[in-house]
Amino acid sequence: MSGTRRAARAARNAGTGTGTLWTAVNASSAVLLLVVSACWAWPIYASTQYIVAAAVAIVLGVGIALIRPRVGTLSSLMLAVIVYVGAGAWVAIPRLRILGVLPSLEAFGSFLRGVVTSWHELATIATLPVGSFQALLVPAFTVFFWGAFVSVAVSVGSVRAGMLGVLAAWSTTLFPSAFGWALGTPLSVAGIGLPQGLQWMWGVASFVGAIAWLTWRSAYQRSRQLAQVSGSRRQRTRAQRTVMGAALVVVTVLAGSTIAWGVTGQSRDVLRTAIEPQVDVSSWESPLSDFRSYFTDELYQETLFTVTGADASIVGRIPLAILDAYDGVTYHVSEYADGGSADSYELLPGSRPVDDAGQQVSYQVTVNGYSGLWLPAVGAVSSVNFGSDEDLNNAIFVGSSTGNVVDLAERGGVLGISSGDTFTYTGVLAPEASKGQLADGATVTVTEEEYPELTSWRDALVAAGYDLSTLSGVTQAITLLTNSGYLSHSVDVGSGDEQPMWTQELGAEAQASRAGHSTERIEALFGQLNEVVSSIPDPAQAGSDEVSVAALGDDEQFATAAALLIQSTGKQARVVVGFELPEDGTVLGQDMRAWVQVRLDDGSWVDIAATPQSQRPPTEVETETQLQQDPTTVQPVLPEVEPPSQVNPEAADDQSDQDVVSEEGFAWLDRVVKPVLLGLLIAVVLFGPPLLILAAKSVRRRQRRQRAQPAAAVIGAWDEFVDRAVDAGTNIPASSTRRETVRALGSPEVLANIADTAAFSDAAVTGADSSRYWAAVDEELSRLWAREKWWTKLNATLRLRSFVRRISLGQAVTGQKASRGDHT
Template identity: 30%
Template sequence: MSEAVTVKQRTTRPSLGFMLVSTVMLAISTGVASIALWPSYGTASLIVLVAVTIVAGSAIGLLSAWFRWPSPVVLAVTLVVYLALGVPLAVPSLAISGVLPSLTGLRELVVATATSWKQLLTISLPVGDYQALLVPAFILILVTVVVSLTVALRSRVAEVAVLGPVVVFIVANLFGPDSAQWPFAVTMGLIVSLLLWLLWLRWYRRRESIRLLSGVSSTEDGSPVARVADGGFVGFRSLVSAGLVLAIAGTAAYGAISFVPPTADRVVLRTAMAQPFDPRDYPSPLSGFRKYLQPTTAGRTMLTVSGLPAGSRIRIATLDSYDGVVYSVGRGSVSSISGSFTRVPLMVDQSAVAGTTATVEVTIGNYTGVWLPTVGRLERVTFGGSDAPDLLGSFYFNQNSDTGAVVTGLESGDSYTLTAVIPTQPEADQLSSLEPGPATLPPVSVVPDELAAALDAYVSGLTDPGDKLVAMLDGLRRDGYVSHGVGATEPESRSGHAADRITELLTAQRMIGDQEQYAVTAALMARQLGFPARVVFGFAPTDIVPDGLTTVTGSDVSAWIEVDTTRYGWVAIDPTPPLRDIPEEQPEEPTQVARPQAPVQPQLPETDDRDTRLPPSSSQDETPLDNPVLTILVRILFGLGWATLVMAVLLSPFLTIAAAKWRRRRLRRLAPTPLERMSGGWEEFEDAVLDHGFTPGPAPTRIEVAQTVGGTQPFVLAAVADRAVFAPGEPDADQAEQLWRSVDELRYSLDLGLTRWQRIKAVISLRSLGGYSVTSLFKREG
């Protein structure tokens, strides 16, 4: 042909086959990519949303391609579908009969279009179909399907359409949790589906080009055009080749991840997102311990609780960070997981906690603040009253410390219902068997020296952690007395729990304090014993009515500790001494005051009027200059050190071979009996023969090995070795030592006449190690 045949670009609607296959390929790829959304939602509503949205988006793309809709029409139809399906799919709780959008739902859908993205980053996962948090997934799937299918069916470069599922996968991971779920399987599945799509597009385009060429009967000069084969197996060959490459790459990647797992934490948007609630913005609730015990507040009703199990305590906040001044709730999300609070969508999974489930109704009285009183391990909270939506929207929770907070604050009349698991706790006589758990807490920066001294006195002579913990608690309860220092009849007891107050508690003549000081002291001591320990501030009602209403007053305020254990998890312990009479303080012994004698004026020393000051030009105060010779020497040594390290890494395989041979030779020469040493000496010579390139043949005798080497001395050595092995009697040690001297001489003679490189090759040769396990040569001698 004198001129190339030009293939015309498609200016009409695509074929039905092309549209069908492209739609199926897009649906499969998007479905696989949508699996990455599951860790964020974890609900069957997501499956329905993805399936219906793919069908709806595909319908829009197919109609737009068939009828050649312009872009504004495609956008308008997409918006109509978004409003029609958005409420039943993304806000199902506000849909009429589950299928029709309501006005409230439409309003929530429009607002969530802009706000739900940020809300998804500030809530604990999975969120289920909570409120309107499915809206981001709905928008992501609908937009990518419409755009990708439109590109695939109407663009000249249909391959660009594969970017749609990739966008779904990337966005799903960015908005997902900080720990990936099925990362390898989902990634490989997406790559395979996209690869199949790309291969099919390539095969389809090639087939269409061949058909167009085949349809041309002749060129412009009238010469016929040869018919070109369809080449249907080209796609299959490409598929097989790509599959092999993908299998090799996937296997290598999986092996690399398995043997060298990544050490850095997974970075997603929520890890870099500033949390709306930061506990460091609020004072520690333990600092206000004494305000509940004042005469004006001690008798006031703080809470009214129904369904409270007998013996339960009400948690206000869990404190795990101590800086020597105050015990606080975490140190922020960076240094303490107890400082990271998120919204709770539906419920907290407490299935791993052993205990009994309880439903508790709480009504706020005179209690105020942002900290939400809870019981046990919280599973679900439901707010009541007219302001329930506002309270739920501002509720944040930390699952690690079981601490809840309402950012807008609680007021009198607020009510809510808790569903919680009351964890199983050990009995008092089981505390000695406790072992420290694996929990990680922020380090304590300040520990009074007096605390360590008192702890040593309590646990002296004990070794088990549980026994030490019990001895510490018994010591505090034995030596301590309780006084809040708020009444005229109570002994003075200073509030606070800073390091100086703890020192005062432990060094005073009478150990006087209340739950605030004893809880902090016990927590610090438990941490010194190796137990992860934290302080819990809350209420400990004395008159609980399990089947009725329990009134919690200010006098019920309390503080206790929780220690993490291997068997029970976090165990609550009250270290406060029992209430008892406080003895009178013993008067201190009078101090003898010595009257000073009349002062005697000392003799004035002789003065030296000489000016010993250095002249202004003195260089005494100047910083001495670095020694240039020493600096150059340090740099040279630094460079040599790095060079040595690199060379050691590069030569490590060869050094290992040489070390293995040296180890083998040492084991043979130091064998327990002379016969074994002589047999080992011959084996050492035979291995040296192999390493120097000689090939005696399969299973050669000693004489055959000597013949291969040549010379008189190898024959003598072979005869001596045969006589030692086969002759009656046991050879003596001198004969074994003489044989080894001959072996050393023969090994040296094998190197004669060889170049340096040939000698090095013999040292690192693997021929003589073929029948040995190198690792066994490095085992310890018995």
């Protein structure tokens, strides 16, 4: 069969221009364009792992495409799929290699998921480069592997459609163009400034390469075809040249737009600027609403986390969450519906460059009693590293406007970090200004109708000489605000030994106050201040001990009041929730703080403390009056219900044990089922198509052999003989007689004679005759296959040419054909 296939291949290639030179030039041209695309995409990854992934993808894609003429299109495509998954899991997911060498089962699963999901993740990630973060190398590996395979397979294997191979290679430049930055790096060439720099250079290189390749193909084919005579052949030549010209026009137009963009330096739309990150912040609870829980006896002296490596005198406070939107009930992170800064959260790829000038800070956090999605982060984040915990490393998001750092990994029903987690944080702490004008553009509407008490107090400040448009004036106003308040963390202060822990730290009389920071609560606070508005001192005396104390509350209320006060003047402000960093780095519940940030007209944000003083108790408003002036809903007294554990302790313990066993049982099931399902998915992807082909051929053979009529079974054996030869690569024309077929294959003519007899003779064919003929066919096929190499046998076994051939001849695949005696 091998000699027949070589002869057929030579006949097909005669006069088409194919050969060693044709193959070498087309393959080399494809590789050059792919290398240009890979260089263009370097800023997206900027890592050695990317170089390895791109190189392996191009080499394997080209290699499999070059063996396509030998093994067949279908077999090469199936081989390409298998190699794509296997090599992709190895080079595109380096973090999941076993001993750093072999891809793990988890790597295969991550790669297959990445084929679908990593494109969106790459388009919405916070910054570039991304290195080998998560499965973000999968898009690059996919583009270059299939770009190499398709471009070489088509350009080498087809003359008429070969220009599509050129377009396939050139189209890989769309990947860096779409997934890179909207603006490039400036570059000067021969004294001419190019705003888009290197991106422009790679665009020109791809354009020139594609045009040169198309021109060479056209010239080479034209020289080969000029010798051809006949009108029809020249007609086809003109058609090919027309298609080639069209391809040149397409490449010229597309590449021309790239060059124009590079020269003008205008920003262009890319996927990164068009796709919004899909992180839902609407379900995130505002940490300011949970502020007072840290001052309960359970958490007051509880170690939340420990910070090592940070200088408390430099860091001061560690922000947990910056809240830039207010809805009259809570201060929270802004959503698109808020009309504020619309903070979007983007995936952090391990690390990112930070341009902010300032002092770099780096510290390690060991989590104890704290849990939640908010990470204690100082300044502009550069990197967050949880070590070997990939779940946490792969779910770090950064707020584009606020700079909040959150971790959305969910483990055991807990969202974010929890006790036992450790991470290293690196960021840049920007220097704070000491003076300046506040920036316009308030994000919260504060009207006199809705906030009459706040407006009244603000007007009194202005009348007293406080300039609320400058940093110094606002600082004085907030100092007066906190100096006029008295620190109180709960609505019940108890008495004697039953007093909360926080009251024992005051050294003065503890006062009760309501929680919350709604419009009503803040208006009540300003109402208390307005009762002593006549005693407002001049700005220079805002921090004096002579200031009257009237308002009760803590940072939750006073930070909100300060932010709304500034917003009422049309200036920008926001609330920050975080912790005061102790000297020893051990952060307790009592270290929780909230403060306000104001924005200056240079774009910088400045922190202003908003904790009310605790040395001088209220002198104008008594606690009882305070609670009456700020009414809250009185809950009815309910009868005390004894907990079930006290009613029947043994039953409660039994139920608890059952719950624990049930949870552990499901956890064990989850650990077992997920790897099994993942393994099945990989097996289906890799081995599903080959197994389906083997099953189809097995069913076809069995149906042919088990035909009711022995003569029909003999014809089925002949069909099996021909189909096996066709799948092995033998070209058998539909017009060939059975004798011509066996002669072409070098097989005994008796096989053709018996089949003809079964088809046309009136002589009875017995079941024994059918069995003997099937045995003879199997023996002849074994003889023919014995001289073939193993990959040829594998290719023939998985090839579908015989199915396609019979469908094209209008014959049923499984047999039962009314065969003409002199044809196959």
